[in-house]
Amino acid sequence: MSKATRATRALEQAGIAFTVHSYEYDPDAEHIGLQAAAAIGEEPARVLKTLMALVDGKPVCVIVPSDREVSMKKLASAFGGKAAQMMKPSDAERVTGFKVGGISPFGQMKRVPTAIEAQALAHELVYVNGGQRGLQLRLNPADVVAALGALAVPVVA
Incomplete structure (x- = not known):
């Protein structure tokens, strides 16, 4: 597995510190984010999933x-x-250039408006997908906001 992806290159270009963490990706997992958290031994609240959605028909990224x-x-x-509404998986792959299970908020093919759950900012470090299945990046959540120009707002049910 390559540890250099469009996501890692985007963070490097932005001068943001991060560490790379590989794990055994389970394509049959019912909840990919929870499987990633278990595989790297982290609490699920610190392992953020990247989802693609449509707001009034326009693509957005949401990190929760x-x-x-x-x-x-x-x-x-x-x-x-x-x-x-949630974006169809095939549309999410086309918009981001990443495969489902490996969608990162960083280095997407087309930059879209992004929101991150405000509660994530309470953690010193969080994990986000590194741009391929089985790859997580650990970084400061404030850096996620800064790198993406993301809104930090309550978006969870």
Whole structure:
């Protein structure tokens, strides 16, 4: 497995410190984020999942703890929209350039508006996907916000 991805290159170019953590990806896991947390031995609240959604038909990225679900109402509101829905996996792969299970908020093919669950900022360090299945990046959540220009808002149900 390569530890250099578009996501790691994007963080390096932004001058953001991070560490790389590999784990055994289980393609049959019911909840990919929870499986990643268990595999690296971290609490699920610190292992964030990257989800792609549509707000009023426009793509957005949302980053939430792996043990939580997104509130579509809160997500739509965060971006000043009326309605939100999850993006189809094939559309998420096309928009981001990453495979489902390996979607990172960093280094996506097209930069889209991003929201991160505000509770994630309470942690000193969090994990986000590194741009391929079985690869997590550990970094400061404030750096996630800075690198992505993300909104830090309550988006979980």
